[in-house]
Amino acid sequence: MNYDKDTPPDYETGLDNRIVHSGTNSAYLKSKDEKARGFATLIQQNKSDRYRRERLQFSAFVKSEDVKGLAGLWMRVDHSSGEILAFDNMINRPITGTTGWNHFSVVLDVPVKSEVIAFVILLHGQGHIWMDELSFKTVDESVPVTEQNAVDDLEDTPVNLNFEG
Numbered sequence: 165m166n167y168d169k170d171t172p173p174d175y176e177t178g179l180d181n182r183i184v185h186s187g188t189n190s191a192y193l194k195s196k197d198e199k200a201r202g203f204a205t206l207i208q209q210n211k212s213d214r215y216r217r218e219r220l221q222f223s224a225f226v227k228s229e230d231v232k233g234l235a236g237l238w239m240r241v242d243h244s245s246g247e248i249l250a251f252d253n254m255i256n257r258p259i260t261g262t263t264g265w266n267h268f269s270v271v272l273d274v275p276v277k278s279e280v281i282a283f284v285i286l287l288h289g290q291g292h293i294w295m296d297e298l299s300f301k302t303v304d305e306s307v308p309v310t311e312q313n314a315v316d317d318l319e320d321t322p323v324n325l326n327f328e329g
Contacts, residue, residue, distance in 0.1 A: 175204035175287065185225040185265045185296035193285065194292040198232070203288035205238070206295070212241060212278040218302045219309065222283045223269035224295045226259055233289020234258035239270045244279040252310045253286060259293065271303065271310050 176194050184190045193204050222239045236254025243249055250272040259268070274281065285295045 174200035174202065177204060177206060180294060183227065183294055185227070185294075187296070190227075190294040190296040191285075192292065192294045193235075193287040195287065195290045198290045200233075200290050203233075203286055205284040205286045207282060207284040209280055209282045212274055212281045215274045215281065215302065216276050216278060217274065219271060219273050219305065219307060220281070220300065221269050221271045221303045221307060222298070222300050223267060224285065224298045225265045225267055226263075226285065227265045227294045227296075228259050228261065228263045229292040230262055231260050231287070231289070231291030231293065233287070233291065234260055235285070235287045235291060235293045237268050237270050237283070238286050239272055239281070239283045241272055241274050241278045242280040242282070243277055249275045249278050250309075250311050252312050254310075256312065265296070269310070271307055273309055273311070 174196055176196055178192055179189045180192050181189050191206050193206060222237060224237060226235070228235055234255070236258050238253040240248055241250040252270040252272060254268070254270065283300065285293065287293050
């Protein structure tokens with residue numbers, strides 16, 4: 165994982181050799197105070213060539229402490245033009261509060277026209293999270309995708325057109 169070069173000043177990122185799930189280090193993100201603005205990530209990007217037409221699962225063990233905003237794994241598959249082809253940031257199942265080590269995953273299909281796969285952990289707002297034992301692997305069709313569809317939450321027809329509802 166790479167540390168995001170654009171980590172806002174309200175956050176700290178690093179390696180922790182005291183709090184680990186296994187091995188000798190975990191990576192962490194933490195807000196510097198309760199008024200942390202924006203969000204911070206630990207990110208890695210890879211070419212998608214070897215994964216095209218595959219279903220990918222990105223998973224990790226995550227521990228949280230006093231997460232008042234939200235945290236989660238995040239994976240995105242992009243075209244070279246920048247078009248987002250597949251995406252999930254766990255917004256519909258965020259990590260919050262204080263938890264022990266739990267295993268989380270996101271699963272996306274990688275289209276043939278993809279070029280880049282980015283996977284990260286994200287912290288938005290106050291809190292402290294650790295991640296360890298990351299896994300990035302192909303899975304079969306029996307594992308459902310977790311992709312967020314931009315139209316899932318849309319109404320079938322226009323609503324409240326007179327602003328009275």
